[in-house]
Amino acid sequence: MIDSLFDLSGKVALITGAARGIGLETARLLASAGARLVLIDRDEDALADACADLSGQGANVVPHALDISDMSALSACFDAVEARFSRLDILVNNAAVVQRRPAAELTPEVWRQAMAVNLDATFECCRLSQPLMIRAGGGAIVNVASIMALSGGGFYPIASYHASKGGMVNLTRALAMEWGRDGVRVNAIAPAWIKTDFNRAFLESPGVAEKLLPAMPLGRFATTLDAAAAALYLVSPASSMVTGHVLPVDGGYLAH
Numbered sequence: 001m002i003d004s005l006f007d008l009s010g011k012v013a014l015i016t017g018a019a020r021g022i023g024l025e026t027a028r029l030l031a032s033a034g035a036r037l038v039l040i041d042r043d044e045d046a047l048a049d050a051c052a053d054l055s056g057q058g059a060n061v062v063p064h065a066l067d068i069s070d071m072s073a074l075s076a077c078f079d080a081v082e083a084r085f086s087r088l089d090i091l092v093n094n095a096a097v098v099q100r101r102p103a104a105e106l107t108p109e110v111w112r113q114a115m116a117v118n119l120d121a122t123f124e125c126c127r128l129s130q131p132l133m134i135r136a137g138g139g140a141i142v143n144v145a146s147i148m149a150l151s152g153g154g155f156y157p158i159a160s161y162h163a164s165k166g167g168m169v170n171l172t173r174a175l176a177m178e179w180g181r182d183g184v185r186v187n188a189i190a191p192a193w194i195k196t197d198f199n200r201a202f203l204e205s206p207g208v209a210e211k212l213l214p215a216m217p218l219g220r221f222a223t224t225l226d227a228a229a230a231a232l233y234l235v236s237p238a239s240s241m242v243t244g245h246v247l248p249v250d251g252g253y254l255a256h
């Protein structure tokens with residue numbers, strides 16, 4: 001029973017930003033549940049290393065080195081997935097950028113970059129996945145949002161991140177409403193701080209942990225495995241009645 005609730009044998013899963021951090025951890029977990037992987041990252045060398053590592057552990061992996069804000073590259077990638085597998089069962093929209101600077105300094109170009117990667121590309125991946133998921137008889141999408149999608153933060157200025165991740169959360173709900181009858185479930189996770197390349201230097205800088213950890217009822221930063229385990233649940237048969245949900249992986253931060 002437990003095995004079948006988390007069995008992804010025969011499923012094809014596409015993960016963006018999969019060369020490191022939460023994306024790579026999610027790839028590992030989904031592969032160990034039996035999924036075949038299509039992994040996207042703009043860092044070609046790190047993606048090659050990640051794929052070599054996963055293949056060495058017996059995973060079936062296809063890498064696509066591209067920047068997800070390049071819509072034609074994204075479209076070509078989904079064409080390749082269709083040609084190779086004729087289906088897609090799982091999409092994890094994980095790649096993102098963060099711009100840690102005061103709102104007054106977010107010029108239109110900088111603002112647009114956050115929207116292009118965090119919101120536009122997320123939507124485009126969902127849009128391109130939907131027909132392939134319908135062909136597969138249904139599917140599951142997980143959007144990797146953030147506690148910053150559901151709160152105003154206040155510890156440091158990242159307005160473009162709040163806005164783009166907040167948009168991702170309500171996009172999750174809208175697509176869940178629209179695609180539920182097609183058997184396509186759409187959910188999000190909202191992790192709290194995790195020490196990855198994304199923000200390790202920041203989290204380890206003097207005074208930062210002392211400021212952030214008191215806001216965490218569980219008293220620690222999250223891990224990539226905490227986030228990946230939540231994603232695994234949301235793409236598994238275990239969550240087959242769950243859609244339009246945003247699952248905080250936040251040690252209680254949003255319970256305030």
Ligand SMILES: NC(=O)c1ccc[n+]([C@@H]2O[C@H](COP(=O)([O-])OP(=O)(O)OC[C@H]3O[C@@H](n4cnc5c(N)ncnc54)[C@H](O)[C@@H]3O)[C@@H](O)[C@H]2O)c1
Pocket residue numbers: 016017018019020021022023040041042043046066067068069093094095096097117144145146147190191192193194195196197198199
């Ligand atoms: N680390 C945290 O504290 C934290 C907390 C909450 C949410 N998140 C979210 O988790 C997700 C993953 O973050 P992480 O901490 O694992 O980061 P990470 O920096 O470890 O990994 C992100 C990966 O995405 C890739 N990437 C970035 N922009 C890309 C693009 N335009 N096209 C293709 N690939 C791109 C990077 O090359 C990198 O390999 C992000 O959506 C982030 O917003 C992170």
